[in-house]
Amino acid sequence: MKQKYRIAILPGDGIGPEVMREAYKILNILKNDFLLPLEFQEFNIGGIAIDNEGLALPKKTLLGCENADAILFGSVGGKKWDTLPIDQRPERAALLPLRKHFNLFANLRPAKLYSELEYLSPLCSKITKNGFDILCVRELTGGVYFGHPHGRVKKDDIEYAFDTEVYYDYEINRIAHLAFQLARNRKNKVCSIDKSNVLNSSLLWKEIVEKVSNSYSDVRLSHLYIDNATMQIIKNPNQFDVLLCSNLFGDIISDECAAISGSIGMLPSASLNENNFGLYEPAGGSAPDIEGKNIANPIAQILSVSMLVRYGMHLTKIADQIDKSVISVLKRGYRTADISNNNNYLKTHEMGDVIADALINGK
Ligand code: NAI
Numbered sequence: 001m002k003q004k005y006r007i008a009i010l011p012g013d014g015i016g017p018e019v020m021r022e023a024y025k026i027l028n029i030l031k032n033d034f035l036l037p038l039e040f041q042e043f044n045i046g047g048i049a050i051d052n053e054g055l056a057l058p059k060k061t062l063l064g065c066e067n068a069d070a071i072l073f074g075s076v077g078g079k080k081w082d083t084l085p086i087d088q089r090p091e092r093a094a095l096l097p098l099r100k101h102f103n104l105f106a107n108l109r110p111a112k113l114y115s116e117l118e119y120l121s122p123l124c125s126k127i128t129k130n131g132f133d134i135l136c137v138r139e140l141t142g143g144v145y146f147g148h149p150h151g152r153v154k155k156d157d158i159e160y161a162f163d164t165e166v167y168y169d170y171e172i173n174r175i176a177h178l179a180f181q182l183a184r185n186r187k188n189k190v191c192s193i194d195k196s197n198v199l200n201s202s203l204l205w206k207e208i209v210e211k212v213s214n215s216y217s218d219v220r221l222s223h224l225y226i227d228n229a230t231m232q233i234i235k236n237p238n239q240f241d242v243l244l245c246s247n248l249f250g251d252i253i254s255d256e257c258a259a260i261s262g263s264i265g266m267l268p269s270a271s272l273n274e275n276n277f278g279l280y281e282p283a284g285g286s287a288p289d290i291e292g293k294n295i296a297n298p299i300a301q302i303l304s305v306s307m308l309v310r311y312g313m314h315l316t317k318i319a320d321q322i323d324k325s326v327i328s329v330l331k332r333g334y335r336t337a338d339i340s341n342n343n344n345y346l347k348t349h350e351m352g353d354v355i356a357d358a359l360i361n362g363k
Pocket residue numbers: 015019074075076077078079091095264265266281283284285286287288289290295296297298300338
């Protein structure tokens with residue numbers, strides 16, 4: 001364990017700062033009560049950085065992140081900045097460059113149905129009664145979103161556009177290794193998703209995943225085509241543990257898994273690079289529709305802290321304790337508006353307080 005573990009905190013826009021305030025409660029407990037050697041420094045990012053410093057990702061923020069061991073990110077974006085050219089808007093000009101700069105090739109998105117929140121899932125009770133706990137492992141820096149050539153051409157009366165899916169063996173190799181390693185701390189199952197009956201890039205994907213699996217004889221590997229995978233996930237999500245996906249398929253699959261688990265306000269994520277540097281953030285965005293109302297669910301941000309502790313610091317037991325505190329408040333009936341099935345719910349800061357209390361008192 002490092003002598004100091006520095007976290008760059010980037011609250012951003014919309015509900016970002018509101019839910020980050022609750023994450024701070026957890027961070028302060030980790031520092032003051034669990035005696036983790038944490039140091040936090042906060043930086044501007046996104047729309048607020050455009051307003052204050054003229055850029056969505058100011059130099060000072062990037063430097064602060066470079067000097068940190070991990071980034072805890074809120075969310076960026078909002079109507080106010082939607083009139084800017086697309087590549088200057090907060091999401092494009094802040095989050096994407098950060099992912100690229102730190103080569104965050106692995107996007108981890110857990111999607112879990114808490115038994116206390118079964119009523120949130122759009123799936124029928126026949127399916128939800130078995131629950132599910134899926135970890136989507138999405139390749140984030142390769143594939144069709146980045147492949148060359150891409151473009152759009154207009155010639156005479158005809159217009160066409162094209163994108164290219166490119167995967168290098170080393171890109172598949174590293175994400176596959178990570179998926180198998182993660183499965184070892186879960187249910188030892190990896191399902192790799194591809195379209196190898198049609199796409200060359202998918203065929204290479206499948207072959208390399210097979211090869212990597214030889215080093216993990218304790219982990220069971222299966223393969224599904226993307227179209228079948230989307231069906232199997234809604235029919236029986238409980239059969240899955242780790243889903244290993246390319247950038248494009250992972251984008252789709254992780255949103256599908258998020259949708260069947262209920263509220264986006266519950267879902268954290270991690271984006272990691274090869275040196276285990278990570279950016280941790282809620283799966284959702286800046287939620288301008290509820291900004292300033294003190295009703296945002298801080299759980300996704302708090303569970304992002306848990307992922308930071310788990311994957312960045314490798315303190316599994318402490319991460320488990322944070323997760324347990326969240327489950328404990330759900331079990332005791334505490335809800336924010338987005339996950340409540342009646343008019344009785346906690347404000348953002350109250351939810352932060354009950355989770356902090358559960359963590360400090362080992363509930
Ligand atoms: P969104 O995730 O912000 O909101 C979708 C719906 O989920 C809204 O009804 C919102 O109220 C709700 N929601 C999200 N987080 C919640 C929470 N913690 N508690 C309770 N309800 C929550 O997605 P949307 O509306 O498409 O985007 C809004 C803005 O956020 C846009 O400017 C978009 O570009 C940006 N965005 C930023 C992301 C990031 O910073 N990583 C990711 C996705 C969107």
